[in-house]
Amino acid sequence: MAYDVLPGLGAPLRRVEDARLLIGGGRYTADVAAPGALHVVFLRSPHAHAEVVAVDATAARAMPGAAAVITAAETAALGHNPAVSEIFGVSGARHIEPSRPPIARGKVRHVGEIVAMVVADTLAQARDAAEAVVVDYAPLPAVVTGDAALAPGAPLIHAEAPGNLLCDWQRGDAEAVAAGFARAAHVSRLAYRGNRVVAGYLETRAALARWEGDALTLVTPSQGVHLVQRVVCAILGIPREALRVVSEDVGGGFGPKLPPYPEQALVAFAARALHRDIRWEQSRTEHHLCDTHARDLVAEASLALDAEGRFLAIKVEGTANFGAFVSTVAPTIPTMGMAKVLSGLYAFPAASIALRCAFSNTVPVDAIRGAGKPEAFILLETLIDQAARETGRDPIALRRLNLIPAEAFPYRTALGFRYDSGDCAALLDAALAEADADGFAARRAASEARGMLRGFGLACHLHGTGGWGDETSILRIGADGVIEAVTGTQSQGQGHATAYAQIVAAALGVAPESVRVVQGDTARAPRGGGTGGSSSTIISGATLKRAADAAIAAGMEAAAEKLEVAAADLAYRDARYVVEGTDRDIGLFELAAAIGGIDGCAEFDTTVESWPAGVAIAEVEIDPETGAVRLDRFSAAIDAGVVVNPMLLAGQLHGGFCAGAGQALMEDARYDAEGQPLAATLMDYAMPRADDVPDFAHALANVPTPNNPLGIKGVGELPTNGAPAAIGNAVADALGGIAVAMPMTPARVWQALQNAASLPTP
Template identity: 45%
Template sequence: MLKFGKSQPVMRREDVRFLTGGGRYVGDLIPEGALWAAFVRSDVAHGRIVSVDLDAAREMPGVVLAMTAEDAEAAGADLGMNFTTAPNRDGTKGAAPLRPFLAKGHVRFVGEPVAVIVAETEAAARDAVEAVVLEIDDLPVHAEVAPGGPSVHDEAPDNVAFDYGLGDEAATEAALAGAAHRVRLRVEDNRIVSNPMETRACFAEPEGDRMHVCYGGQGVWSLKKELCERLGMAPEAVRVTTPDVGGGFGTKASNYPEYFCVALAASQLGRPVAWVASRGEGMLTDNAGRDLVSELELGFDADHRIVAYKVDTLSNLGAYNSNFGQMIQSYLFARVLTGTYDIGTAWLRARGIFTNTVQVDAYRGAGRPEAIFALERVMDRAARELGLDPWELRRKNFVAEGAFPYTTVSGESYDVGAFARVLDRAQAAADRAGFAKRRDASAAQGRLRGMGVCYYIESILGDPSEGATVEFTDDGGVRLYVGTQSNGQGHETVFAQFLADQTGIPAEAIEVVQGDSDRIERGGGTGGSRSVTTQGTATLKVAGDAIAALAEFLSDEEGAEVEFDDERFRIAGSNEAPSVLEAVARARAAGRADLTRFEGRDTLPGRSFPNGAHVAEVEIDPETGHVVVERYTVVDDFGNLINPMLAAGQVHGGVAQGVGQILMEHAVYDAEGQCLTASFMDYAMPRATDLPSVDLSFEPVPSTQNPLGMKGCGEAGTVGAMAAVMNAVEDALWDRGVRDLQPPLTPGRLWQTIREADDRPLAAE
C-alpha cells in the first residue's frame, strides 16, 4: 500500500475557469434549437383538482405539447417518485403515500406541478402557462408542525408520517427520575431554503435510440435509475450527465418532478427539451431544510455528570415524502444524538409530520446539525441554570481520550477523539482570557457582548464503498474517473493532487472525469461529507495496483528487483529511474495495453467522525436588536488533510450558512400554506459584511477507519456554527433576563425579546 503524503495548500485549478467565465453549467450546454418546458403550478396549498383545461394553451403560438398526469400515464409513465421511509417504534414502516411527478387528483402545496407546457421558446412556454384554466376545490390546510388537523394523506392518520424511537425509554426515564439535577429546554430549528447560486436545471435530448439527460445534481446514478423506472426505459438506453454545478448543499441530491417531465416530453417529441428554474420557482419548490422543534431534557448527578438525555422531536416533512426526508430527523439525527459526551442512557422519539408546504430534505449536514444544535443548546442552558462554567461542564462530560473506540447509545463506534485537547486549543485561540475586558468595553458603549461555544461531532454518511479508474492516454496524460460529484468543493484539484502525491505524476497531467453515467458505470455521488474519504481510499487502492503491476513489468524486463519511492521506480543495479508515465510508455511499446488502465473499488471498514470546537463572540445593540458577530474561532479535527486550503474553504462556507440560519434566514408560511418569503426581497441571507474573518486551525487525530486517516469536512462548519452563535447571544442577554431565544434572531424579534425581558418583574424569574 502506498503511504499518505503531507498535505499541501494547493490553489484550486478550476477557479481560473470559473473566475474567467469558463464554467459550463446546464444552462450553458442546452442544445441549439431545444424546446423549452414551463410548469403549471398550484397556487393553493391543498385542494381537489376539478379540471385542467389545456385547450387554450395548446393553441398558443409555439406550443408543441401540453401534458397532465393523465397524459403522462397514457404515454406509459409511472408517476410515483421514489423515497425512503423510516422504521416506526412498533416495527412497521413510515407512511408511504404516492408522490406523483405531476399532481393527480389533488394538490398539496403551493408550487406543486400540475401540468407541463413545451414550446419553441421559454417565453412562449411561460405565456402558454398563463392560458391554462386550472379549477381546484380548496380543502382545509394543515401548516402546523404538530399532529392532528386537516388530513394531508389518508395513509398518515393525524398527519404523522413516522414515529421513530431509539434508545431505552424506560431506563432513561428512571435515570432522569433519580437525577440530582434536571434541565429542560425547547429548541426550534427554523426552516431555510438553500438558494444555490445556480438554480435547478435540466435538459433531455434523444440520441438515436437513447436518451441523454443533463442536470445539475450531486450524482448521476440515482437519477438514471429512477428515470428508467418512471419512464420504462432500459438502463443501456439512458445516459445522465452533470457538468459544473453552482452549489448543491444537499438540495440537489434529490430527484425532482421536473426532470421526469422534461425527459418524458423529449421522448414524446423526439427533440431536445430544456428547463431552467427561475429564482421564484426554486424558492417555492426546492426541498427546504431543517424545520423541527425538540423538547429536550438532561439529567445530571450531584457531580454534574450526565446520567440521561431525552429528546422528543417533531419535524416537518412537507406535503410528500422526499428522497430522504423521513430518515433525516430520525436515523441521521440519531447518529450523533449524544454528541461527544459519555452518556450511557438516552431516548430519542422522533415524529415526522406531513404539512401542506414544500418537501423538507437534506441541507448541509442532514440531521447531524439538528442533533448537535439541540444538544449544545441544552448543555449551555444546563451550565447557566446550575451556575457552572459551560466549558468545564463539557470537559467533565467528554468521552475521555483513553476510552476509544467508544460505542454510543445509537450504536455508532467513535474510533478516535481528543475532545478536551481540541477544546483547550479553541479556548486559547479565541482568547477567552481577554473576553471580560472586551465585554466591559462593549458595555461602556451601551452594547451587550457574549461568547458562545459549541463542540460538535458529525458522522460521515453515504455509501462506504467507491470506485476509481486510472487511465493513461496515448498523449502521455492521465484520466482519473471518480464516482463522486463536485458541486464547487474543489474535487478537480484535490483528487488530482492526491493521485499526483501517490504516483509522482504531475498534477497538471491528470484530468478528473466525473458526472457521466456512460463513462463511469457506478458511483455513490456526493453527500454526507463522504467524497474525499471514500474516493481517496478507492484512488489509493487503484494507484497501488498500478504501481505494483508496473513494478512487476519493469522487473521482468530488467531482470532485477524494482521498488517505487513515491515518485520514481528504482531498478536495482541501475541508475535508471523511470517515472510512472515513462513506465507506462514502455509498457505500451511492449504491447502491454493491460498496463494502461487500472480500475477497482474499496470499502471503508467504518465511519469517521469529524469534530471540533466553534467559538462565536457577538455584540448586540439593545436599542435596535442588531447582532454583530465580532469574532469567530474554529479548531477542527478532520484527521489527515490532503489540501488544508480547500478544507478551510469548506469550513468558511459552512459557518456562513450556520450563522445565516441563526441570525436571518427563515422560510415562512402562513396558515393557508402560502410561502411569504419566496423572493430575495423577503428572504435574507448573509453578506460578506455579516461575517468576520474566521480564525481556523486544525488539531488532527487521524481516523482508524480508512487508510488515509481522514474524516471529511464538507458539512462540519454548519454543524458547529448554529449553536455557537445562539449560545453567544444567550450569553450576552442572560443577565438581562432573556430566557427564551429561538432562531432566527432578527433585529425586530430580538428587540421585542429584550423589551419583554426588561418589562418582566423579577419575581417572574
C-alpha cells in the same frame, strides 16, 4: 487499520479548476449548447391543498409556438419518485410513503406542485401558453406545521396516512433514561421550534434532455448522476442503458441537488415523446417553492445532571415535519441524523429520542448541509448552557467535566454509535486558545462602555459521515502524459478536482497538474453513489489511491519486459520503475507511451463512516436599542483526521460556518396559515453576505480515523452543525440568559429585551 499517509498530502495546493472557472470556462447545464431545443415552463399550483377538478389545455395547445402541453392525463402511466432510505416505527412497520407522481393527479398538496408542463419553441411562447392553461381547483383546508398536522381534526393530506402520521420512531433505552432522571440532582428542560431553511445555491436546478437518434442524454446539475439515472428510468419505465445522465460543473448543492425531482423525469419524458431536445431552467422563486427545505422540527429536550454536574441522561421528544411527500433520504434525516450526534462529545450513560414524523402542506424536506445535526446541537448545547446558569456552574467547566476521555476511543454512545477516534479535551483547549477566551472580559467591558451587549457562546459538536460507498474508480495513465481519474462522486464546488489530483499525484509520484478528474457521467463511470454525507474524499480518495496502486502493479510486467528483467527485480518510486541496485529505469509516462496507456481500477471496499469533531466559539455584540445582532468573532478547533489540502479545508469551514450563521440569525422559509410561502424570493429570505460575518479562524487538533486507509475524516457539514448553537449561546449570554428563537432577528431580540424589562424585579 494502519494509516497510509502519502507524501505530498497536506500541501495547500490552489484549486486546479479555478483558472478555468474564473475566466468563464465553466460548463454548467445552462452553458451546454442545444440549438433548436424546445423550452419548458411548468404550471404550478397556487394552492397549498386543493382538488384538481379539471385541467383545460385546449387554448394553450393552439398558442403560437406551442409544441405540447403535458398534464396528468398524459403521464398517468409514469411511475413515482421513491425515497431511497427508510425508517421503521415502534410497531416495526416501515414509514408510510404515498406515491409522488411527476404531475399531480387529482389533488395538489403544496404550493408549487406541478399541474402541467408546457413545451414551446421559445421561453416566452412557453410562458404565454402556460398562462392559457385553465385549471379548476377546489381548495381544501391546509396545515403547515408538523404538530398541527398531527392534531385531531387536522386536514388529511394522504388517505394512506391516517392522522398525517408518516412514522412514530424511537431510539434509545427509555428505561435507563427514566432511571437517570429519577436520580438527578437537577434537570434542565428546553422547548424548541426550528426554522426552515432553503439551500440558496448560486446555480438553480436545470435539465436538458438531448434526443440523438434513439439515444437520450439528460444533462442536469446533481450530486450524483447514477441516482438520477436510476430514479428517472424507474419513473419512465425504461432500462438504465437507455438514458445517459451527465452533470458537468455544478454550482452548489449540499443536499437538495441529491434528490431526483419531477422536472428531470418530465423533461426526459417530453424529449422521448417529441424526439426533440428539451430545456428547462429553474427560476429563483421555483427554487424556494419546490426544492427541498430542511430543519423543520418541534421538540422538547431534557438534560439530567447529578450533584457534581455529571450528565446522567438526555431525552428528546418531538415532531418532524416532512412536508407533502417523502423525499429521497428524508426518512433518516431528523431521526438517525439526530440520533448519531445527540450525545455530542460527552459521556452520556443514557439517551433516548422519540419523533413523530408528519405530513403537511409544505414543500418536502430533505438533507441540507448538516442533515439533522444542527438541530441536535442546538438542543444539546443550549441545554448545557442553561444547566450551567441554573446550577451556578461555569459552562466551560461543565463541558470539560463531561467530555469523552481520549483513552475511551473508540467510544460507543448510549444510542449505539461507535465514535472512531478523537481527543475532546485537546479540541476544547485549542478552541479556547484560538478564540482568546481569556480576553473576553476586556472585550465585553469595551462593548458595555459603548452601550452595547456582548456575549460569548460555545458549542462542542461532531458529524457522522455517511452517503453511499457504491464506487468504482478508474485510472487511465495516457500516452500523452495525462492521467484521467474517473470517479462516481460529484463536486458542487468543494474542490474535488484538486483533492483527488493531490491523492493520485501523491500515490504515483507525479505532479498534480497531470491529473484530470472525470466525474458526472454515467457513460464514463460504471457506478457511483454520488456526493452526500461529507464522505466524497473518503470514498473517491481511498478508491483512487487503490486504483493508482493497481495501475502501478499493472505496469510492472510491461516495465520488466522493456527493461529485460524479472518483475520481482523492479521497484516503483518517484514515477519510475527502477531495477533495484542499478541505474536502469523507465518512467511511468514513458512506459505508458510505449504500450498505449496503463489502467488501474478499484472498488470502494471500506466504510464511509468517520467522526470529525469540533468546538465552535462565537462572540456577538447586540445593540439593545434596536435588537440588531452583530457576529463579531468566530473561531473553532477542528479534528479532521488526515488533511489532504488545508486550503480546501479552510474553504469548507468558512462556508459551513456562514451557513450556520444564516440559520441562527436570519434565514426562515416561513408559510402562512393557508400554506402560502412567505419567503418565495430573496426579497423575503435573508442570507448572509460578506459584511454579516467576521473572519473565521480555526485551529487543528487532528486524530486520524482508523476507518479508512488514508485516515481522512469528512468535514463538509461539520462546521454547519456547531455554528448555530454557538451563536445562539452567545446571544443568550449577551442577554443574561434570555432565550430567543431562531432566526434571532433584530425584532425578536428587541422584543425579548422588552419582555424581560417588563417582568417584575425578583
